Amino acid sequence: MELGSTPQQPREDRERVRSDNYHDHQAADGILSSPIPPVQFPNFEDSRQTVTPESQDMSSLYVSKRQRKLLKTSPQIHHTTNKGFSSSLSSSSSGSFSPESWKKLSDIKEIRRQLMKEMCAKYKSSISKTITHRHVGSLYVEDKYKVLYCQVPKAGCSNWKRTLIVLAGKAKNAEKINHDAVHYGGNLRTLNSFNQEEIMHRLKTYTKVLFVREPFERMVSAFRDKFNNPNPYYHSLFGKPIISKYRKNASLEALKTGDGVMFKEFIQYLLDVNRPVGMDIHWDQVNQLCHPCHIDYDFIGKFENMEEESNFALRLAGAPPNITLPSFKDRNPVDKKTSLNITQKYFSQISLAERQRLYDFYYMDYLMFNYTKPFNDLY
Numbered sequence: 001m002e003l004g005s006t007p008q009q010p011r012e013d014r015e016r017v018r019s020d021n022y023h024d025h026q027a028a029d030g031i032l033s034s035p036i037p038p039v040q041f042p043n044f045e046d047s048r049q050t051v052t053p054e055s056q057d058m059s060s061l062y063v064s065k066r067q068r069k070l071l072k073t074s075p076q077i078h079h080t081t082n083k084g085f086s087s088s089l090s091s092s093s094s095g096s097f098s099p100e101s102w103k104k105l106s107d108i109k110e111i112r113r114q115l116m117k118e119m120c121a122k123y124k125s126s127i128s129k130t131i132t133h134r135h136v137g138s139l140y141v142e143d144k145y146k147v148l149y150c151q152v153p154k155a156g157c158s159n160w161k162r163t164l165i166v167l168a169g170k171a172k173n174a175e176k177i178n179h180d181a182v183h184y185g186g187n188l189r190t191l192n193s194f195n196q197e198e199i200m201h202r203l204k205t206y207t208k209v210l211f212v213r214e215p216f217e218r219m220v221s222a223f224r225d226k227f228n229n230p231n232p233y234y235h236s237l238f239g240k241p242i243i244s245k246y247r248k249n250a251s252l253e254a255l256k257t258g259d260g261v262m263f264k265e266f267i268q269y270l271l272d273v274n275r276p277v278g279m280d281i282h283w284d285q286v287n288q289l290c291h292p293c294h295i296d297y298d299f300i301g302k303f304e305n306m307e308e309e310s311n312f313a314l315r316l317a318g319a320p321p322n323i324t325l326p327s328f329k330d331r332n333p334v335d336k337k338t339s340l341n342i343t344q345k346y347f348s349q350i351s352l353a354e355r356q357r358l359y360d361f362y363y364m365d366y367l368m369f370n371y372t373k374p375f376n377d378l379y
Contacts, residue, residue: 124293
Protein backbone atom coordinates (compact mmCIF):
# COMPACT_ATOMS: atom_id res chain seq x y z
CA MET A 1 0.00 0.00 0.00
CA GLU A 2 1.27 3.49 -0.85
CA LEU A 3 1.97 5.75 2.11
CA GLY A 4 -0.25 8.43 0.69
CA SER A 5 -3.24 6.15 0.38
CA THR A 6 -5.98 5.74 2.95
CA PRO A 7 -5.93 2.48 4.96
CA GLN A 8 -8.89 0.17 4.43
CA GLN A 9 -10.21 0.26 8.00
CA PRO A 10 -12.78 3.11 8.45
CA ARG A 11 -11.21 6.13 10.06
CA GLU A 12 -13.79 6.34 12.84
CA ASP A 13 -12.98 2.74 13.82
CA ARG A 14 -9.27 3.44 13.84
CA GLU A 15 -9.81 6.56 15.95
CA ARG A 16 -12.00 4.56 18.32
CA VAL A 17 -9.38 1.85 18.80
CA ARG A 18 -6.68 4.43 19.46
CA SER A 19 -8.82 6.40 21.88
CA ASP A 20 -10.21 3.34 23.65
CA ASN A 21 -6.70 1.98 24.14
CA TYR A 22 -5.66 5.33 25.55
CA HIS A 23 -8.67 5.50 27.87
CA ASP A 24 -8.07 1.94 29.07
CA HIS A 25 -4.43 2.76 29.67
CA GLN A 26 -5.29 5.92 31.58
CA ALA A 27 -8.07 4.29 33.58
CA ALA A 28 -5.73 1.52 34.65
CA ASP A 29 -3.46 4.15 36.13
CA GLY A 30 -6.31 5.90 37.96
CA ILE A 31 -5.86 9.18 36.10
CA LEU A 32 -9.47 9.52 35.08
CA SER A 33 -10.64 9.76 38.66
CA SER A 34 -9.27 13.26 39.05
CA PRO A 35 -8.94 16.24 36.71
CA ILE A 36 -5.64 17.16 38.37
CA PRO A 37 -3.28 14.26 38.88
CA PRO A 38 -1.19 14.32 42.08
CA VAL A 39 1.92 15.02 39.99
CA GLN A 40 1.10 18.70 40.30
CA PHE A 41 1.77 18.84 44.01
CA PRO A 42 5.06 18.90 45.95
CA ASN A 43 6.39 15.60 47.31
CA PHE A 44 4.44 13.69 44.70
CA GLU A 45 4.14 9.96 45.29
CA ASP A 46 3.38 7.71 42.33
CA SER A 47 0.21 6.23 43.84
CA ARG A 48 -2.42 7.35 41.36
CA GLN A 49 -4.10 3.96 41.26
CA THR A 50 -5.49 4.54 44.77
CA VAL A 51 -7.06 7.92 44.00
CA THR A 52 -10.81 7.96 43.46
CA PRO A 53 -13.42 10.72 43.60
CA GLU A 54 -14.84 9.05 46.68
CA SER A 55 -11.56 8.69 48.56
CA GLN A 56 -9.98 11.99 47.55
CA ASP A 57 -10.50 15.15 49.56
CA MET A 58 -12.10 17.61 47.14
CA SER A 59 -10.10 20.46 48.65
CA SER A 60 -6.89 18.82 47.38
CA LEU A 61 -7.85 18.82 43.71
CA TYR A 62 -6.49 22.24 42.89
CA VAL A 63 -3.30 24.07 43.77
CA SER A 64 -3.91 26.51 46.61
CA LYS A 65 -2.07 29.78 47.22
CA ARG A 66 -0.10 28.11 50.01
CA GLN A 67 0.85 25.20 47.74
CA ARG A 68 1.82 27.68 45.02
CA LYS A 69 4.19 29.33 47.48
CA LEU A 70 5.71 25.95 48.27
CA LEU A 71 6.23 25.38 44.58
CA LYS A 72 8.13 28.66 44.30
CA THR A 73 10.41 28.47 47.32
CA SER A 74 13.55 28.06 45.21
CA PRO A 75 15.23 31.10 43.62
CA GLN A 76 13.75 31.87 40.24
CA ILE A 77 15.68 30.45 37.30
CA HIS A 78 16.19 32.86 34.43
CA HIS A 79 16.29 31.20 31.04
CA THR A 80 16.86 32.28 27.49
CA THR A 81 13.52 32.61 25.72
CA ASN A 82 12.63 32.46 22.06
CA LYS A 83 12.15 36.24 21.83
CA GLY A 84 14.98 37.80 19.93
CA PHE A 85 16.46 34.37 19.50
CA SER A 86 15.07 33.12 16.21
CA SER A 87 15.86 36.39 14.48
CA SER A 88 19.55 35.94 15.29
CA LEU A 89 19.66 32.48 13.73
CA SER A 90 20.75 31.96 10.18
CA SER A 91 18.09 30.58 7.89
CA SER A 92 17.87 26.86 8.66
CA SER A 93 15.36 25.86 5.99
CA SER A 94 18.16 23.83 4.43
CA GLY A 95 18.83 22.11 7.73
CA SER A 96 22.27 23.69 8.19
CA PHE A 97 23.42 26.16 10.85
CA SER A 98 26.18 28.69 11.28
CA PRO A 99 28.57 28.00 14.18
CA GLU A 100 27.01 30.90 16.10
CA SER A 101 23.48 29.55 15.64
CA TRP A 102 24.56 26.04 16.61
CA LYS A 103 26.15 27.38 19.79
CA LYS A 104 22.99 29.30 20.75
CA LEU A 105 20.78 26.27 20.19
CA SER A 106 23.19 24.06 22.10
CA ASP A 107 23.09 26.47 25.04
CA ILE A 108 19.28 26.52 25.01
CA LYS A 109 19.25 22.72 24.87
CA GLU A 110 21.35 22.49 28.02
CA ILE A 111 19.37 25.19 29.84
CA ARG A 112 16.11 23.35 29.24
CA ARG A 113 17.58 19.99 30.25
CA GLN A 114 18.97 21.52 33.44
CA LEU A 115 15.62 23.09 34.28
CA MET A 116 13.93 19.72 33.82
CA LYS A 117 16.46 18.02 36.11
CA GLU A 118 15.85 20.68 38.78
CA MET A 119 12.07 20.44 38.53
CA CYS A 120 12.15 16.65 38.73
CA ALA A 121 14.58 16.67 41.66
CA LYS A 122 12.40 19.16 43.52
CA TYR A 123 8.92 17.77 42.88
CA LYS A 124 9.37 14.12 41.95
CA SER A 125 12.37 12.95 43.91
CA SER A 126 10.34 10.29 45.71
CA ILE A 127 8.78 8.58 42.68
CA SER A 128 9.96 5.21 41.47
CA LYS A 129 12.60 5.60 38.78
CA THR A 130 11.69 2.28 37.18
CA ILE A 131 10.66 2.76 33.56
CA THR A 132 7.72 0.61 32.50
CA HIS A 133 5.78 0.18 29.26
CA ARG A 134 3.35 2.80 30.62
CA HIS A 135 6.05 5.49 30.47
CA VAL A 136 7.02 4.92 26.83
CA GLY A 137 3.66 4.51 25.09
CA SER A 138 3.89 7.91 23.38
CA LEU A 139 7.46 7.47 22.09
CA TYR A 140 7.83 6.66 18.40
CA VAL A 141 10.89 4.74 17.24
CA GLU A 142 13.06 5.33 14.17
CA ASP A 143 15.84 2.74 14.19
CA LYS A 144 17.95 3.81 11.19
CA TYR A 145 19.07 7.12 12.69
CA LYS A 146 18.25 6.02 16.24
CA VAL A 147 15.60 8.60 17.14
CA LEU A 148 12.91 8.42 19.83
CA TYR A 149 10.21 11.09 19.45
CA CYS A 150 7.49 11.64 22.04
CA GLN A 151 4.21 12.48 20.37
CA VAL A 152 2.51 15.60 21.76
CA PRO A 153 -0.69 16.24 19.77
CA LYS A 154 -1.15 19.86 18.59
CA ALA A 155 2.60 20.51 18.90
CA GLY A 156 3.74 19.51 15.42
CA CYS A 157 3.44 15.75 15.92
CA SER A 158 2.05 14.94 12.44
CA ASN A 159 4.98 16.54 10.66
CA TRP A 160 7.46 14.99 13.07
CA LYS A 161 6.03 11.54 12.39
CA ARG A 162 6.18 12.23 8.64
CA THR A 163 9.84 13.07 9.04
CA LEU A 164 10.51 9.86 10.97
CA ILE A 165 8.87 7.88 8.16
CA VAL A 166 11.22 9.56 5.65
CA LEU A 167 14.23 8.90 7.90
CA ALA A 168 13.25 5.23 8.04
CA GLY A 169 13.33 5.09 4.24
CA LYS A 170 9.60 4.34 3.93
CA ALA A 171 8.88 7.49 1.91
CA LYS A 172 10.92 10.00 -0.08
CA ASN A 173 8.79 13.11 0.42
CA ALA A 174 7.18 13.94 3.77
CA GLU A 175 4.65 16.29 2.18
CA LYS A 176 3.12 13.47 0.14
CA ILE A 177 2.28 11.36 3.21
CA ASN A 178 -1.36 12.02 4.08
CA HIS A 179 -2.77 12.33 7.58
CA ASP A 180 -4.24 8.85 7.84
CA ALA A 181 -1.05 7.21 6.58
CA VAL A 182 0.90 9.16 9.21
CA HIS A 183 -1.22 8.14 12.17
CA TYR A 184 -2.82 4.85 11.16
CA GLY A 185 -0.62 3.43 8.42
CA GLY A 186 1.50 1.26 10.73
CA ASN A 187 4.71 2.86 9.46
CA LEU A 188 6.15 3.56 12.91
CA ARG A 189 6.33 1.52 16.10
CA THR A 190 5.91 2.89 19.59
CA LEU A 191 8.56 2.03 22.14
CA ASN A 192 6.13 0.08 24.32
CA SER A 193 5.83 -2.51 21.52
CA PHE A 194 9.36 -3.73 22.35
CA ASN A 195 10.41 -5.90 25.28
CA GLN A 196 12.00 -4.37 28.37
CA GLU A 197 15.58 -5.06 27.28
CA GLU A 198 14.97 -3.49 23.87
CA ILE A 199 13.26 -0.49 25.48
CA MET A 200 16.16 0.20 27.83
CA HIS A 201 18.73 -0.21 25.05
CA ARG A 202 16.99 2.40 22.93
CA LEU A 203 16.50 4.80 25.82
CA LYS A 204 20.23 4.62 26.57
CA THR A 205 21.55 4.90 23.02
CA TYR A 206 19.00 6.80 20.87
CA THR A 207 18.47 10.58 20.55
CA LYS A 208 15.32 11.36 22.53
CA VAL A 209 13.26 14.34 21.33
CA LEU A 210 10.23 16.10 22.81
CA PHE A 211 8.42 19.18 21.47
CA VAL A 212 6.05 21.17 23.66
CA ARG A 213 3.65 24.09 23.20
CA GLU A 214 2.18 26.81 25.40
CA PRO A 215 -0.41 24.77 27.37
CA PHE A 216 -3.46 27.02 26.99
CA GLU A 217 -2.75 27.59 23.30
CA ARG A 218 -2.34 23.85 22.72
CA MET A 219 -5.62 23.12 24.49
CA VAL A 220 -7.51 25.75 22.46
CA SER A 221 -5.97 24.34 19.29
CA ALA A 222 -7.27 20.89 20.22
CA PHE A 223 -10.75 22.25 20.97
CA ARG A 224 -10.92 24.07 17.62
CA ASP A 225 -9.71 21.02 15.72
CA LYS A 226 -12.02 18.48 17.35
CA PHE A 227 -15.18 20.51 18.06
CA ASN A 228 -15.27 23.55 15.76
CA ASN A 229 -14.87 21.39 12.67
CA PRO A 230 -16.77 18.33 11.40
CA ASN A 231 -15.49 15.30 13.30
CA PRO A 232 -18.11 12.56 13.79
CA TYR A 233 -15.84 10.50 16.05
CA TYR A 234 -15.07 13.24 18.59
CA HIS A 235 -18.54 14.76 18.37
CA SER A 236 -20.07 11.38 19.15
CA LEU A 237 -17.64 10.14 21.80
CA PHE A 238 -17.07 13.46 23.59
CA GLY A 239 -19.65 15.92 22.27
CA LYS A 240 -22.79 13.97 23.18
CA PRO A 241 -21.94 13.35 26.86
CA ILE A 242 -20.56 16.90 27.26
CA ILE A 243 -23.74 18.50 25.87
CA SER A 244 -25.93 16.10 27.86
CA LYS A 245 -24.28 16.99 31.17
CA TYR A 246 -23.48 20.69 30.84
CA ARG A 247 -26.12 22.20 28.53
CA LYS A 248 -29.52 23.08 29.92
CA ASN A 249 -32.43 22.44 27.60
CA ALA A 250 -30.22 20.88 24.92
CA SER A 251 -32.00 20.18 21.65
CA LEU A 252 -32.65 16.61 20.57
CA GLU A 253 -30.46 17.20 17.52
CA ALA A 254 -27.50 18.31 19.67
CA LEU A 255 -27.93 15.33 21.99
CA LYS A 256 -28.10 13.00 19.00
CA THR A 257 -25.07 14.30 17.08
CA GLY A 258 -22.86 15.94 19.72
CA ASP A 259 -22.26 18.81 17.28
CA GLY A 260 -21.72 22.37 18.47
CA VAL A 261 -19.93 21.86 21.82
CA MET A 262 -19.21 25.31 23.23
CA PHE A 263 -15.83 26.19 24.71
CA LYS A 264 -17.32 26.84 28.15
CA GLU A 265 -18.93 23.39 28.10
CA PHE A 266 -15.62 21.81 27.12
CA ILE A 267 -13.91 23.57 30.04
CA GLN A 268 -16.60 22.35 32.44
CA TYR A 269 -15.90 18.81 31.25
CA LEU A 270 -12.13 19.24 31.57
CA LEU A 271 -12.39 20.49 35.16
CA ASP A 272 -15.07 18.07 36.32
CA VAL A 273 -13.90 15.55 38.93
CA ASN A 274 -16.65 13.23 37.64
CA ARG A 275 -16.21 13.64 33.90
CA PRO A 276 -18.89 11.96 31.79
CA VAL A 277 -16.13 10.73 29.44
CA GLY A 278 -12.40 10.24 30.00
CA MET A 279 -9.36 12.29 28.99
CA ASP A 280 -7.82 12.38 25.52
CA ILE A 281 -4.21 12.73 24.41
CA HIS A 282 -5.00 15.98 22.56
CA TRP A 283 -5.56 17.92 25.78
CA ASP A 284 -3.82 15.82 28.42
CA GLN A 285 -0.76 17.32 30.17
CA VAL A 286 2.57 16.82 28.42
CA ASN A 287 4.24 15.65 31.62
CA GLN A 288 1.66 12.83 31.76
CA LEU A 289 2.15 11.86 28.11
CA CYS A 290 5.95 11.96 27.88
CA HIS A 291 7.13 11.42 31.49
CA PRO A 292 10.18 13.74 31.39
CA CYS A 293 11.16 12.82 34.95
CA HIS A 294 11.60 9.21 33.89
CA ILE A 295 13.00 9.81 30.41
CA ASP A 296 16.08 12.02 30.03
CA TYR A 297 15.29 13.82 26.77
CA ASP A 298 18.30 14.95 24.76
CA PHE A 299 16.34 17.86 23.32
CA ILE A 300 13.18 19.59 24.49
CA GLY A 301 11.99 21.84 21.69
CA LYS A 302 9.36 24.55 21.51
CA PHE A 303 6.54 24.59 18.97
CA GLU A 304 6.86 28.38 18.91
CA ASN A 305 10.27 28.06 17.24
CA MET A 306 9.59 24.81 15.41
CA GLU A 307 11.57 25.27 12.20
CA GLU A 308 14.98 26.06 13.70
CA GLU A 309 14.65 23.78 16.70
CA SER A 310 13.33 20.75 14.84
CA ASN A 311 16.12 20.96 12.28
CA PHE A 312 18.64 21.31 15.11
CA ALA A 313 17.20 18.16 16.74
CA LEU A 314 17.49 16.28 13.43
CA ARG A 315 21.13 17.31 13.09
CA LEU A 316 21.76 16.15 16.66
CA ALA A 317 20.48 12.74 15.62
CA GLY A 318 22.78 12.68 12.60
CA ALA A 319 20.05 13.07 9.98
CA PRO A 320 21.31 14.39 6.62
CA PRO A 321 20.88 18.16 6.00
CA ASN A 322 18.42 17.63 3.15
CA ILE A 323 15.87 16.09 5.55
CA THR A 324 13.97 18.84 7.33
CA LEU A 325 10.61 19.08 9.06
CA PRO A 326 7.75 20.05 6.72
CA SER A 327 5.74 23.09 7.78
CA PHE A 328 2.36 22.55 6.13
CA LYS A 329 -0.95 22.20 8.00
CA ASP A 330 -2.83 19.17 6.71
CA ARG A 331 -5.97 19.28 8.88
CA ASN A 332 -8.47 22.10 8.42
CA PRO A 333 -5.91 24.06 6.38
CA VAL A 334 -8.21 27.04 5.88
CA ASP A 335 -8.37 27.67 9.64
CA LYS A 336 -5.97 30.20 11.08
CA LYS A 337 -3.28 28.68 13.28
CA THR A 338 -4.19 29.03 16.95
CA SER A 339 -2.36 32.11 18.22
CA LEU A 340 -2.17 34.08 21.45
CA ASN A 341 -4.92 36.42 20.25
CA ILE A 342 -7.22 33.55 19.31
CA THR A 343 -6.52 31.85 22.64
CA GLN A 344 -7.41 35.02 24.55
CA LYS A 345 -10.71 35.31 22.66
CA TYR A 346 -11.68 31.80 23.71
CA PHE A 347 -10.67 32.42 27.30
CA SER A 348 -12.82 35.55 27.42
CA GLN A 349 -15.80 33.16 27.35
CA ILE A 350 -15.02 31.65 30.77
CA SER A 351 -14.78 33.05 34.29
CA LEU A 352 -11.65 34.03 36.21
CA ALA A 353 -12.23 31.10 38.56
CA GLU A 354 -12.29 28.68 35.61
CA ARG A 355 -9.13 30.24 34.18
CA GLN A 356 -7.43 29.77 37.52
CA ARG A 357 -8.48 26.13 37.76
CA LEU A 358 -7.25 25.50 34.23
CA TYR A 359 -3.91 27.09 35.10
CA ASP A 360 -3.74 24.74 38.08
CA PHE A 361 -4.57 21.84 35.78
CA TYR A 362 -1.65 22.63 33.45
CA TYR A 363 0.59 24.18 36.10
CA MET A 364 3.32 21.54 36.04
CA ASP A 365 3.65 21.89 32.27
CA TYR A 366 4.03 25.66 32.69
CA LEU A 367 6.67 25.06 35.33
CA MET A 368 8.66 22.28 33.66
CA PHE A 369 8.78 23.82 30.20
CA ASN A 370 9.34 27.42 31.31
CA TYR A 371 6.22 29.07 29.91
CA THR A 372 5.17 32.36 31.43
CA LYS A 373 1.87 32.86 33.22
CA PRO A 374 -0.74 33.48 30.49
CA PHE A 375 -2.87 36.01 32.42
CA ASN A 376 -1.73 38.57 34.96
CA ASP A 377 -4.67 37.95 37.29
CA LEU A 378 -3.65 34.32 37.90
CA TYR A 379 -1.78 33.48 41.08
